[in-house]
Amino acid sequence: MMTARQKKKVKSGTSFAVKVILGIIFISPLIVGLAFSVQSEAALVTYPLKLITENPTIQNYLEIFAKVPLLAYLKNSVIVCFFAILGQIVFSSLAAYAFVYFEFPFKRQLFSLVLITMMIPGEVVVITNYVTIQNMGLINSYLALILPSLVSGTSIFLMRQYYLTLPRDFKEAATQDGCGDMGYLFRIATPLSIPTISSLAVYLFVQIYNQFFWPLLVTNKDTMRTIQIGISFLTTSDIISYGQILAGAVVAIVPSVIIYIFGQDYIIKGMTAGGVKG
Amino acid sequence: MKKILALALALVLALGLTACGKSADKTGGDTNTDSTEPVNVVLWTYYGDTNIGYLQKIADDFNASQSKYTVSIEFQGTQAEMNAKIQSTAASELPAMFNGAVENVAMYANADYCAPLQSYIDADKDGWAQLDGTWDSIRAAYCDNKGNQVGYPCGYSYGGIFYNEDLLTKAGINAADIQSFDDLYAACEKLVGGGYCTYGVGFHPDGFYFNAALGREGIQAYDNGNGYTGDITKCLYVDDKTVNNALTTMLTDYQKLYANNLAIAFGSDYQGEIIPQFASGDCALFLGVVSMTTKILKSVDGAFKVGIVPMVSATENGKRTGEPAGGTGTYICNNGNEAQMQGAYEFIKWMSTGDQAAFFSTSTGYLAPNKEAYDSTSYQKYVSDTFPAISTVYDSLAKSDDSANNPYIPISNEMKAANLLAIQTVTGDPTANVQDAIKTACESIQEAIDLYNAANK
Numbered sequence: 001m002m003t004a005r006q007k008k009k010v011k012s013g014t015s016f017a018v019k020v021i022l023g024i025i026f027i028s029p030l031i032v033g034l035a036f037s038v039q040s041e042a043a044l045v046t047y048p049l050k051l052i053t054e055n056p057t058i059q060n061y062l063e064i065f066a067k068v069p070l071l072a073y074l075k076n077s078v079i080v081c082f083f084a085i086l087g088q089i090v091f092s093s094l095a096a097y098a099f100v101y102f103e104f105p106f107k108r109q110l111f112s113l114v115l116i117t118m119m120i121p122g123e124v125v126v127i128t129n130y131v132t133i134q135n136m137g138l139i140n141s142y143l144a145l146i147l148p149s150l151v152s153g154t155s156i157f158l159m160r161q162y163y164l165t166l167p168r169d170f171k172e173a174a175t176q177d178g179c180g181d182m183g184y185l186f187r188i189a190t191p192l193s194i195p196t197i198s199s200l201a202v203y204l205f206v207q208i209y210n211q212f213f214w215p216l217l218v219t220n221k222d223t224m225r226t227i228q229i230g231i232s233f234l235t236t237s238d239i240i241s242y243g244q245i246l247a248g249a250v251v252a253i254v255p256s257v258i259i260y261i262f263g264q265d266y267i268i269k270g271m272t273a274g275g276v277k278g
Numbered sequence: 279m280k281k282i283l284a285l286a287l288a289l290v291l292a293l294g295l296t297a298c299g300k301s302a303d304k305t306g307g308d309t310n311t312d313s314t315e316p317v318n319v320v321l322w323t324y325y326g327d328t329n330i331g332y333l334q335k336i337a338d339d340f341n342a343s344q345s346k347y348t349v350s351i352e353f354q355g356t357q358a359e360m361n362a363k364i365q366s367t368a369a370s371e372l373p374a375m376f377n378g379a380v381e382n383v384a385m386y387a388n389a390d391y392c393a394p395l396q397s398y399i400d401a402d403k404d405g406w407a408q409l410d411g412t413w414d415s416i417r418a419a420y421c422d423n424k425g426n427q428v429g430y431p432c433g434y435s436y437g438g439i440f441y442n443e444d445l446l447t448k449a450g451i452n453a454a455d456i457q458s459f460d461d462l463y464a465a466c467e468k469l470v471g472g473g474y475c476t477y478g479v480g481f482h483p484d485g486f487y488f489n490a491a492l493g494r495e496g497i498q499a500y501d502n503g504n505g506y507t508g509d510i511t512k513c514l515y516v517d518d519k520t521v522n523n524a525l526t527t528m529l530t531d532y533q534k535l536y537a538n539n540l541a542i543a544f545g546s547d548y549q550g551e552i553i554p555q556f557a558s559g560d561c562a563l564f565l566g567v568v569s570m571t572t573k574i575l576k577s578v579d580g581a582f583k584v585g586i587v588p589m590v591s592a593t594e595n596g597k598r599t600g601e602p603a604g605g606t607g608t609y610i611c612n613n614g615n616e617a618q619m620q621g622a623y624e625f626i627k628w629m630s631t632g633d634q635a636a637f638f639s640t641s642t643g644y645l646a647p648n649k650e651a652y653d654s655t656s657y658q659k660y661v662s663d664t665f666p667a668i669s670t671v672y673d674s675l676a677k678s679d680d681s682a683n684n685p686y687i688p689i690s691n692e693m694k695a696a697n698l699l700a701i702q703t704v705t706g707d708p709t710a711n712v713q714d715a716i717k718t719a720c721e722s723i724q725e726a727i728d729l730y731n732a733a734n735k
Contacts, residue, residue, distance in 0.1 A: 045577040047554035067327065127366045134368050216355045217363055220320075233326040233353050240549055241327065 030253070037061070037246035044242050060247035064234065067244075069222060070251055073230040077209055078255065079142060080226060084149035085204045089197055091151045096159030097185050101171065111160075117153035123213075130217045144218035145226070149208050155200055162196040163189060198266030205259050227252045316341075316348040319621035320373035321608070322364070324357045329433070332641045340628045347621035358691070364391055364611070372613035375622035377432060380419050380603045381486065381690040384505065386429065387422040388688055388734065393612040396426035398623040408630040411649040415601035415678040423506045423686045428609065430626050433644040435567040435605030436671055437490040437589035439479075440574055443667075444582040445562040449474045453587050454670070458594045459491065459531035462563070466540040469562045479535065479563040480542035480552035481701075485694030486604055487565060487589065488528075488701065489684055493602035495591035497524050498685075505686030510727060515720035522716065524592040529704045529712045537708035544705035553577050565589075567604050571643030571665055585667040588674040601678040605644060640664070645671065688734075692726035 002010070024031075036044060038056040064070060098104075099111055129148050138144040166189060174184045190197075212228040219225050231248045234241065325333060330353060337349040354360040357379060364376060369391070378386055386392040399406060409417070409430070420429050439462070441453050449469050456465050466478025481487070492499050499521045502508035514521045535541040542561055546552055548570070555561040557577035564574070568586070578584055588601070608629065610622045628634060635651035638644065640660040645668075646652040652672065661669055687693060700719040704710050 041576075042579070045549075045554045045557060045573075047551075047558040047560065049554075067331075127362070130363075130366055131368075134371055139371060213355075213359065216359060217366075220322075220352045220354075229353075229355070232355060233330075235326050242550060244327070 033246045033249055033253075037243060037250050039243055041241060041243050060241075060243040061251070064244050064248050064251070068230045068233055068248070070227065070230050070248065072223065073225055073227040074252075074255065076142075076145075076224060077226040077228075080145045080149075080215075081205050081208050083142070083146050084208050085201050087146070087150035088152060088155045088204055089201065092155035092159045092200070093185065093190065093193075093197075095151075095156045096163050097181070097189065099156070099160050100163040101181065101184075114153045114156050118157065126213060126217065129214075133218055138218070140219055140221050140224050142224070145215055145224070148214065149204075149211075155204070158196065158200055159193070162193050166192060195266050198263060202259060202263040202266065206256060209256060316345055317617045317621050319347045319349045319375070319618050319625060321349060321351045321622075321625070322354045322360055322373045322376040322611070323351055324354060324360050324377060325433075325606070326353055329642055332638050333432075336629055336634050336638060337625070339634065340625055343628070344624075347624060349621070349625050365389075367391075369612065369614050372611045374611055374613060374615065374618035375608055375626065376611050377606050378429065378609055379690075380429075380431065380605055380607055381489075381684050381694070383420055383422070383428050383607070384686045385688040385690065386609055387426075391612055392428070393610040393619055394422070394426055394428050395420075395430060395610060395623065395626065396428070398610065398620070399427055402623075402627075406627055406630075408627070408632070408635070408648045408650050412630075412647055413601075413649075413675050413678065415675065415683065416603050416645075416647055419603040419683045420607055423508070429607035430630055431603070431605060431647040432608045432629060433569060433606040433638065433642060434603060434647040435569045436645050437487055437565070437567055437602070437604060438586045438671060439588075439590065440556065440564045440566060440570075441585045441587065442475075442556065442559060442562045442582050443585045445469065445474050445559065446585075449562075453585050456563075456587055456590060458495075458591050459528045460594060462590050463531045463534055463540070465563070466535060467538070470540050475560055475562045477542045477555065477561040478540040479565060480546065480548065480556060480561050481544055482548045482552070482564075482566040482570075483545045483698065483701075485696070485698035485701075486567075488697035489693070490589045490602045490604070491528055491592040492521070492524060493600040493684060494589050495524070495593065495595055496600045497521055497592065499525075500685045500687060504683070506683075509731065510685065510687050511731060513720050513723040513727060515716050515723070524595075525700075525716050526712055528592040529700060529715060532701055533704040533708060533710065533712065536705040541705075544702060549573065557581065568645055568668070568671065569605065569643050571668070572641075573643075575665065583667075584665070585670070587670060599677055599679045600683065601675055602684045636660075645675075687727075689723070689726040689730050693723050696720075696722040696726075 032051065035051050035053075036049075037060055038058065039050075039053045040055070040057055040059060043050070043053050043055070095114075099107065099114075133139065133144045133147065138147070170188055171184055174188055179187065210228060211226070212232065215226040216229055216232075219229075231245065231252055234245045234248050321333070321337070323330060323333065330351060333351055337351055341348050352373065354363055357377075360376065361378070361382075364372065372391060387394065399409065409427070412431075416431055416434055417427075420427060420431060422428050439453075439456060441456075443453070446453055446465075446469075449465075449472050451465050451468060456462055462479065469475050469478045489499070497520060498504040499514050499518075500510045501512040501514060502510055504510070515525055516522060532544075536544060542552055542555060548564075548566060552561065552564055553570070553574055554577065556564045556574065557579070559582070566574075571586075574584060608622075608626050610619050610626070613619065629638070630648060630651075632648075632650035632654040633656070635647055636654040636657040639646045639651060640656055643665075646654075646657050651657055684690070685693070696719040699722070700715040703715040703718070704712055
């Protein structure tokens with residue numbers, strides 16, 4: 001007969017084991033990718049495949065760095081992400097603030113327009129955006145890569161929802177103390193919204209970093225290409241070198257993993273921030 | 279302080295974005311008129327990784343051979359992505375040439391962005407000897423329905439069945455006898471039934487083979503002579519008895535192969551699943567294209583002798599002189615810059631010369647597109663030392679004529695997708711009605727034809 005303490009321990013142990021198993025299942029694509037990326041091409045065409053090789057090799061990594069300027073592509077991806085995220089945070093904060101705290105004609109209709117942009121899949125507008133960028137003479141430039149990602153309805157909506165949760169008393173108290181709108185936005189609202197901004201930034205990073213078709217459309221030169229194009233370059237017509245593609249994918253995923261590791265607290269805070277009434 | 283911070287932030291963003299911008303860098307808009315400077319000729323390709331390296335070597339040789347043009351190659355994603363980009367790019371931003379599948383010749387011939395090769399051939403006072411020595415069937419495949427050359431093969435692919443000669447010998451099967459889908463089924467039944475291997479055949483899952491099987495025996499599945507005597511207006515899968523019988527036989531064989539577990543699951547990745555099983559001897563036959571040769575030979579690594587026979591026909595009928603081509607061609611892009619377009623023509627000619635075409639073929643596994651390339655020392659060495667079995671393909675090509683090509687149809691992507699779905703339907707369900715699968719494919723293709731014709735009156 002188990003005591004209550006023993007039962008609790010068993011329950012806790014079982015719960016932990018289940019979580020570990022689930023964690024391994026969730027992370028298994030990364031484990032498989034990493035395991036196969038250190039196998040030779042010959043090992044990868046054997047049947048049946050072995051997850052763990054007796055002769056690991058970094059040859060795939062050496063070859064991809066020799067074939068593709070992955071570090072230059074990574075640099076471009078990081079530059080694009082940095083400016084696009086910065087732009088989205090600035091513009092969405094300002095727009096959201098206006099939607100929450102200002103009264104102006106057609107406010108509801110304008111916000112509906114913002115919401116409508118969220119309902120239009122990116123693929124629908126990609127060609128028209130490409131034609132616009134061409135007409136602006138921006139092909140093969142960072143601006144072409146960044147411009148369409150500078151403002152989004154999702155970011156405005158997210159920031160607006162957060163500002164709505166801020167007690168109106170804060171604004172009234174700040175106004176009585178002589179604080180203007182910009183002062184309130186930057187001294188009070190923005191510091192309070194750091195978790196939301198951080199989670200938005202992490203979300204945007206994953207989204208922008210993974211972009212493929214848009215950077216492919218607006219760039220032709222190697223010097224302007226991003227990491228996802230570098231990975232697709234590793235395939236060729238009827239023949240694909242899986243080891244090299246996986247090695248490239250492992251390299252490409254490193255910034256995302258780092259961002260996630262450092263940003264996971266903010267993601268969780270951002271997800272729960274609006275759930276508690278202050 | 280915060281105001282200053284906010285202003286500084288806005289300034290950083292504004293300056294950053296300004297710094298990110300730059301003046302337009304026109305890909306195809308090189309308006310260089312200085313005769314001392316070489317004209318920059320850009321090729322857009324969907325070849326990545328290894329193949330682009332071979333192309334680059336040919337471009338480097340071309341650049342070193344003359345001083346008038348400099349060819350540079352730019353990767354543009356998959357073929358579908360590249361086509362989308364070409365179609366939506368302003369003429370002045372287009373490259374001077376691009377790669378495209380042979381099945382899309384009709385689409386390119388009708389497109390504003392493609393300048394037919396024929397006008398450059400007609401104006402060429404030096405002539406183009408390699409074009410005259412090109413296999414008839416492949417030359418015809420790159421012509422429009424009036425016989426004008428639209429493009430020229432860069433990587434000439436060809437559907438066929440790779441086989442494990444040791445296993446077939448043990449099973450008492452002569453590979454040359456596998457000429458139709460009925461033959462293929464019988465061979466698989468013998469191989470698996472006799473316990474020689476787990477699976478008889480693995481299929482490269484692509485709608486291309488559907489038409490290749492029809493074209494092989496000379497069946498025209500579309501009206502107006504498969505599009506060669508006029509624009510296609512009707513898919514004949516259901517209404518034409520000969521076509522319907524051929525499709526019924528072929529799809530029934532597909533269905534039987536899977537119902538009786540004689541084939542590797544349809545849709546399996548050919549590189550990750552089928553070729554490894556072929557190399558390990560678990561599967562005796564593999565329906566693919568010759569550009570997979572290098573990968574197959576590397577995987578087999580001399581464990582057994584690999585052979586190849588031409589694509590099987592849908593039924594036992596027909597004269598079997600059709601050789602529907604696959605693979606990639608090079609086309610001149612109409613970017614409005616005549617100097618660049620002329621440079622593209624010169625480069626396409628250069629690629630077809632014996633040594634260059636043979637280099638690309640031996641490196642990739644694609645077929646030599648013309649007799650000069652085939653007869654070159656390097657290609658003959660490839661035939662004798664690397665893949666002697668490839669000679670069976672050339673024997674077949676020598677007997678080929680231009681009467682049975684792929685349909686000359688501008689909606690080849692939709693057609694291939696519908697054909698693939700028909701195969702998937704019957705291979706995935708042993709009880710599926712073959713006629714229903716044919717009818718669905720026919721309706722889907724007909725809809726695409728009608729839409730295309732309505733939009734391009």
